Amino acid sequence: MSHVIPPVSAQAMLMQGNEACAQAALDVGMRFFAGYPITPSTEIAEALAERLPKVGGTFIQMEDEIASIGAILGASLAGRKSMTATSGPGFSLMQELIGLGCLCEIPCVIVNVQRGGPSTGLPTAPAQGDIMQARWGTHGDHPIVVLSPSSVTEMYELTVAAFNIAEALRNPVILLPDEIIAHMREKIQIPETIKIVDRLKPDQPPEKYKPYAIKEGELVPRLANFGEGYRFNVTSLIHDETGFPSGSPQVTETLLKRLMQKVESSRKEITFVESRDLEDARVVLFSCGSTVRSMKEAAREARQKGLKVGWIKTGTVWPFPDEVFQNLPPNVKTVLVCEMNLGMLVHEVRRSAPDRIRVESVAIANGCFITPQEIVSGIETVYEGGR
Amino acid sequence: MAVADIQKYLRSNRLPHIWCPGCGNGIVLGGVLRGVDKLQLDPNKVVVVSGIGCSSRSAGYVDFNTLHTAHGRAIPFATGVKLARPDLTVIVITGDGDLAAIGGNHFIHAARRNMDLTVVVFNNSTYGMTSGQYSPLTPAGAIAATAPYGNLERAFDMGRLAEAAGATYVARSTTFHALQIPDLIVAAIQNKGFSLVEVIAGCPVYYGRMNKMSAPADMLKWQKENAVSVQQAGNMTPEQLKGKHIIGELFRRQAPEYTEEYGKLIQRFTQEKSRVS
Incomplete structure (x- = not known):
């Protein structure tokens, strides 16, 4: 399901990378942000704290980064397009629940503005040291999409793309700018229109519904939103198409391979190379x-x-x-x-x-x-x- | 109190459950479901969020919107669900390790925000799923798989912790006092804010076996003998209350609830916008 909208802000302006990210997230329909302050990503949280309530969205500052990603995953299951933003130390804390998002197929966007590491490292200095963590930070085989902008305009464009990919594939997407792109100010041309993809809804009545069943020719399940009459189970254990735990080798293999296939089969649409x-x-x-x-x-x-x-x-x-x-x-x-x-x-x-x-x-x-x-x-x- | 009262809330095709014979979890879950039944809540509007551990497997057995998350993290997920859909009733089912150890920080902060969640902690004094290690709610001196010479740590009083952190409803019961549980759940759900209901439950297989209470009935007797009602406790000295569990409604207060406050913020902007246009 996709549609095209004119963003409220279509014009040329001087903008910081983090501000462009917040702007794009609002334009693409993100309405739930949970985060914890950390340099050099904090401007994203600050912009959204100010602007989300004005558009009926929700901002919350959580007690840590683990809670932040937990909250966005919960909000996403309840139907909101959700996002968090962090940097190295916080990104490390989020790893376990990134895996949960992948296994349970919960769309969300995680912005990790890279700073110098390891550990507290160089909080205000740029780095690109999280390339491998973004791919393999959580345990177990899992699919992931990671996007890296090289300008403020791309910060906008790839934030939009990150939400669209997350919604289309029902998978967490990581936006991985470095500190320079996040903090730099430059001219940005906000496009006249942007394409917006929304997650597919079930086309079965509740009594016939299996949340993780895949329709022929598709790879992405159609999870309902909580509270809409489909009473289903989501578990961080390996599960079958009914959404309940399974220890079956066949179920495990089928599930893990489908998850990987979901991203692999979309390579063409999600690869941005020049x-x-x-x-x-x-x-x-x-x-x-x-x-x-x-x-x-x-x-x-x-x-x-x-x-x-x-x-x-x-x-x-x-x-x-x-x-x-x-x-x-x-x-x-x-x-x-x-x-x-x-x-x-x-x-x-x-x-x-x-x-x-x-x-x-x-x-x-x-x-x-x-x-x-x-x-x-x-x-x-x-x-x-x-x- | 017939079984039929709550049968309709169970996913019967997910039974039998994984809990050991003599486990108290079923009694607690039954109490929760009877509370939900008393309130006649629409199951489509109830979300049960759990962490990881024996009690957290409850989520899979009940016919609501259910979310079995990661160890310690039920409350953040529940916070996200509640903020996204304030109209839904969100119940967190958790264990003593899940809530008081790895999830402790989330617990106090959700209480501080007075987030409208009902947290039910199945306190069996041990990590049952991993076979009997000590938890922050294991009594001092008790034997555990990781405290073979007796637990050197003192237990949290979760009720007082919740109260200090900002919760607006706190109650405690035991599986021996099963008849009391539904009404405490009703009051907890009806409280617009953060509610904690702690239920002391027996784990005869691990905690009981290591502490000379290996028969399920021994654990119930222990609960009976060590429980003191709020009324009785009022007439007892701190010395007399040592090692006792005070049961019943422990605490209640009024405070602003987070989702309502956020709703008011959104409302403010909506009104400003309509004034301008």
Whole structure:
């Protein structure tokens, strides 16, 4: 079920990344936010504390991040589009219930503004060190979608996309900006219209209803909202299509595989990748988040120096866009992965790129953004060394 | 008090339950359902939220909107449900480990907000699901799987904790005093705010066996002998009350309820908007 609406705010304006996230969430119909103060995400909570009651929505500041994600999962089951926002330490606390959201198929959006870690780390400094935690932070096999914006405009667009994907797949979606994108102010053009996807409702009467039964040709169950006459059970235990616990190996395997398949089969719709100058590039740069900005500048400077350099940026971190690397043209000798951590995305590129391609990285985790110069110097190091 | 009173609230195809012979959980759940029946609530408008543990398996057995969450986290989920749909009756079913240990912080904060939830804690003095470790409600000196030489810790008084934190209705009973439970549940649900009903229940298989009360009847006798009504307690010295459980309605007060207060906030903006237009 989807429809198109003109957001109330369609215009060009100067906006902070976190403000753009809050604006997009309101435009897409988010009406429940629970959160706990943490730098550098707090502006999202502050904006929503002010604005949600004005549109009939609900804001609550919970006692910690575990309670925050618990509350949004509860509110989502009661029918509200729900969201929380946090940063590293809070994101770590949320992991158990992210898994619950995946297993119980409860749509929600979790914003994790990445700051320097581990532990309390560098609370006001940027980092991209939560790439792997966003994928594998909760225990057990589970599907997840993780989006990473590289501008304030993308913060808006990917927040909208995050809600639409969460609703369509009935799965938590993680928006993973870094501190730079969250705190940066720049011009943003709010689109004239945005597409809004709403979760599907049951098309069976309550007496015939099985909450986790899947219709032929579909992969996503049609859960009713609590309080609408369908009295069903949701459990964090492995469950069958009736929603009740099961220890059956067959039920377990069918359920886990369907959950993974749900995201895998949507790769095309949920992969946001852009590239430039690949057709003649010897070296291809790859990054996400704020690093994209330095990467583009580095590619421009390298071209001015006569080096054949292209770039790929991804807005979708997970599922990882393997196909982009599998299909690189034969002229590409090296992929240089630029990331604000000690090497995370680089392993995914090594896994997905053909053996003929050398994969190296500019991996810096010191609380500072990666400069174009650092990337240019990385390009110069690898340029001649291609196999 | 016939079984037929509550049969309609049970998902009979989910029975038999997982509880051990002699377990007190069924008595507590029966009391909760009789309370719901007295109020003639529409089952479509009742949400039962539970955590993890023996008592939390109740959610699967009752024919309401039911949500079996993660260990300790029933109250945050219930808070989300209640805030999203203030018109629904939200009952939290939890155990002593689930509520008083891992969920303790959520408990005091929901009480502080006076969130309109009815929390029923099945207090069997132990972690039954994991086979008998001590909980924050295990009496001092009692033997547990992780307190083989006797529990060195003192137990929480959940009623006084709830009262101090801001709850507006607090009651306690035992499975021996089963006839009392439905009325306490009725009062708890009717209270517009955070209500706690603690019911002391027997776990003969673990707590009882380790503490010389391995027969279910021994546990009921222990509850009977150590329970003191609110009225009796008024005439007893602190020394006489040591080790006793005061049962009945323990506390009640008036305070603003969170969802109502938030509703008023929304109302304020709706009115402002209509004045402008």
